[in-house]
Amino acid sequence: MLRKTTLARAFQADLDEPWLGIDLDTFTPRLPPRRTAVLPNMCMVMIRDARESDLDEILQIRNHAIVHSTATWTDEVESLQDCFRWLAERRSAGEAVLVAEADGSVVGYAAYTRWRPKPGYRYTVADSVYVVDGHQGKGIGKMLLAELIARATTAGTHVMIADIESTNAVSINLHRSLGFVPAGDLAQIGRKFDRWLDLSILTLSLRKRGTPGRTETLNSG
DSSP states (O other): OOOSSSHHHHHHHHHHSTTTTOOTTTOOOOOOSSOEEEOTTSOEEEEEEOOGGGHHHHHHHHHHHHHHOSSSSOOOOOOHHHHHHHHHHHHHTTOOEEEEEETTEEEEEEEEEESSSSGGGTTEEEEEEEEOTTSTTSSHHHHHHHHHHHHHHHTTOOEEEEEEETTOHHHHHHHHHTTOEEEEEEEEEEEETTEEEEEEEEEEEOSOTTOOSOOOOOOOO
């Protein structure tokens, strides 16, 4: 529920609260019904589901991260066809793909996917959050991740995992601000830009421990 008279002030209040209104015991997000906010710099940002028409801009964001950062551990740039296939796969699996739109342009996106393919992991997902250079540090990543958490919770997810390159303090701090806790580091398990990379793993429990969404019998495999 919005606590102040203007959307800008309400979102600023959420930025000032480290848990963004999340009760970590029952994890019932208190996000505003509208996914639009006026950021402190008066930039109107809308968080919404990704569309096919967004994929050109999403592709630019993804390839920029591939070429210039260790946020993703590959050096193989993607094609627009790859992005169409990626979006179709996420939709088919019922997984959220969100964009942040400002002034008619996509300035960030977020998505989650099953952490591992075997059926025993079906209640665990991994998130990805990317914000365009020049729009970082404005709260857009926090908006995207908060909405992604809400979507995953509604979908019945039990745990969300963040796999982050260990020197990426901005991403680690973003996730910790929304309740993720460190689960451990893996040393030198990746390589990019001619150097070894460490991986920091953070987790967020979306349900009270010991209360799974439903009981099922797994097939072996």
